[in-house]
Amino acid sequence: MRVYEILKEYQIQPRHLEKIGKVYKVFSGNNVFALKETEVTKGKNLFSIYPFLYHKGFYRFVPLYPAKNGQYMILRDQKLYYLMPWLGSEARPVETNHARKMFRELARLHLLTSQEMEMDQTNIEDHFERTSGQWNKEMQYLDSWIEQCEQKWYMSPFEWEFVQYYHEFQKAYEYALRTLKIWKDTMLESKKIRTVLLHGKVSLDHFVFDDKGYGYFINFDESRIGSSYQDLLPFLSNTLSTYPMNGEDCMEWLNIYMKHYPLKETELLLMKSYLAHPGFMIQLLNRYQTRVAPNHELKYTKKIQQAYWKLKNIENIIMKLEMKTES
Incomplete structure (x- = not known):
């Protein structure tokens, strides 16, 4: 078995x-290791x-063990x-506290690599023009x-739901475009951006506890240099x-993050614009048209209801961010 051969390179005999x-x-023996496969x-x-x-002074990541030849990767x-x-998860706190700690360390990661x-x-x-x-x-x-x-004389249940929600999604697009325009105008004045080392795949599963x-963060496989919102938005x-x-x-998580790594006006504008953008609805409409799933209509009617819930949840966060900006 390939795994046993690889572990021999680390002089480990698994039981x-x-x-x-x-x-x-x-x-x-008495030790437990994690062997990760990646592209x-x-x-x-x-x-x-x-x-x-x-070098930057950030140590909250799980270190790698060298193989017997001194290399850290086995091909x-x-x-x-x-x-x-x-x-492991034995010491994992409840989810809310888990996320608090993760956002604090994510802010430190971004601050130290900014x-x-x-x-x-x-x-x-x-x-701006492309987006x-x-x-x-x-x-x-x-x-x-x-x-x-x-x-149509008779709309399907999915189409009926879409008609009910259409104006809500339209308003989300209008807000996203309006905020993106403000971002462009503000950026043309400052012409400065900040880049950070992105974790690349932020999730509670990738932040573990001793x-x-x-x-500590694990799974930096998709890490790269980019803008801080690129770590925040997928998790949100x-x-x-x-x-x-x-x-x-x-x-609360965003406030913890911004306490340790305050976002500039342009960064907050761009994050709000991308967060508000309801592109997931376009993806759902495209998938609905394929009509390949069993019980297609029932499943996609539930999915569009869920998409609407997501839209309203995002709208709630946007409103809170707007109030925070104004205060």
């Missing part, structure tokens, strides 16, 4: 293995990321493998859908994809 996704939980293209980043983090069949100590740089007028205008152009096309797509639905309760989007909620937890 038991458990596969959890792309991670092997390795039991050897070659992603694993290459790790060679530079960990020394970079050490087998176009896959890379690396070994870490296993930090760099300010100039952004010229052409790049600012190109980003707003795409969003306007999506709005036209929504318009074509509503026209088709309203021309037996003393200290939290996933969290808000649920039943209607008041958003207090999300705002």
Whole structure:
């Protein structure tokens, strides 16, 4: 078995293995290790990321063990493998406190790796034109859908739901475009942006705890340099994809983050614009048209209701961010 061959490179004789996704939980003697499999293209980043983090003074990540040849990666069949100590969920706090600690450390990661740089007028205008152009096309797509639905004598349950929600999604697009325009105008005045080292795949599963309760990031496979919102938005989007909620937890996490890494006006504008953008609705409409799933109509009618809940949850967060900005 390939895993046993790889573990020999670390001089480990396992007594038991458990596969959890792309991670092997390795039991050897009294020790427990995590052997992670990743793509070659992603694993290459790790060679530079960990020394970079050490240099910047950020140590809240699970370290890698070297193999007997001194290398930190083992290549087998176009896959890379690396070994870490296993930090399990036994010491994992309740979810809300887990997220608080993760957002605090994420802010520290961004703060310690932050760099300010100039952004010229052409790049600012190109980003605005490209993004707003795409969003306007999506709005036209929504318009074509509503026209088709309203021309029918009998709409399907999914189409009926879409007609009920159409104006709400339209307003979200209008807000996103309006905020993006304000971002462009503000950026043209400052022409400065900050980049950070992104974790790349922020989730509670990728922030683990030792037996003393200290939290550490794992899975830097998709780490890269970018804007801070690129770490924040996917986590928020996933969290808000649920039943209607008041958003207090999300705002608390954002406040913790911004306490340790305050966002500049342009960064907050861009984050609000992208957060408000309801592109998930376009994806849902495209999937609905394929009509390949069993019980297609029932499943997608539930999905569009869930999409509406997500829209309202995001709207709630946007309103709280607007109130915070005004105060």
